[in-house]
Amino acid sequence: MDETQATQALGALAQPTRLAVFRLLVREGPEGVPAGEVAERLGVQPATLSFHLAQMERSGLLTARRSSRQIFYAADFAAMRALVGFLLDDCCHGRPEICAGLGKDAGRKEPEKETL
Numbered sequence: 367m368d369e370t371q372a373t374q375a376l377g378a379l380a381q382p383t384r385l386a387v388f389r390l391l392v393r394e395g396p397e398g399v400p401a402g403e404v405a406e407r408l409g410v411q412p413a414t415l416s417f418h419l420a421q422m423e424r425s426g427l428l429t430a431r432r433s434s435r436q437i438f439y440a441a442d443f444a445a446m447r448a449l450v451g452f453l454l455d456d457c458c459h460g461r462p463e464i465c466a467g468l469g470k471d472a473g474r475k476e477p478e479k480e481t482l
Contacts (some may be wrong), residue, residue, distance in 0.1 A: 367445075367448040367449060367451070368376050368473075371421055371426065371448075371452075372449060372452045372453070374424075374425045374426070374461040375425045375426060375427055375445065376449070377430065377447050378422045378424075378427055378476070379427070381418070381421075381470070382421055383408070383410055383414070383415075383418050383443040384418045384421060384435075386408055386410065387404060387418060387419065387422065387439075388427060388428075388441060390404060390407065391404070391439060391441040392409065392441045393441070394440070394441075396440055396443065397440065397443075398417060398429070398431065398438035398439050398440030399438060399439060399440070400437065400438055400477070401415060401419060401437050401438075401439060402436070403415070404419075410443065418446070423439075426442060426445045427442055427445055427446065427449075428440065428441060428442055429441075429442050434465035441479055442471070445454065
C-alpha cells in the first residue's frame with residue numbers, strides 16, 4: 367500500500383457511520399452482509415448508507431457482490447491488512463515490544479497498580 371491509498375482508506379474510515387459499517391463487516395467475515403441488513407442493523411437510511419458504501423468501496427476497503435437482487439458488502443481483509451501493515455511498517459525498527467499487544471485491548475488504559 368502506498369501513501370495515497372492509505373490516505374484514501376483512512377479518510378473513508380474518518381466518519382462515524384463508515385467506521386461503524388466497516389467494523390460490522392469485519393465482524394461478519396468474508397461472506398458479507400446485504401446492504402439492507404447493514405442499514406437496518408445500524409439504523410441508517412438506505413440512501414445515506416449507499417453514499418457511505420460507495421465511498422468505502424472506492425477507497426478499497428470493501429468488496430461488493432450481487433446475488434439475485436441483493437448486493438452483499440464485505441470488508442476487504444487484504445486491504446485491511448495492507449493498511450495496518452502500512453501504519454506499522456516503520457513502527458518497531460528492531461524493537462517489536464513497541465508494537466506488541468496491538469489488537470482488541472490496544473489503547474485501553476491499564477488499571478493502576480495498588481501501592482502499599
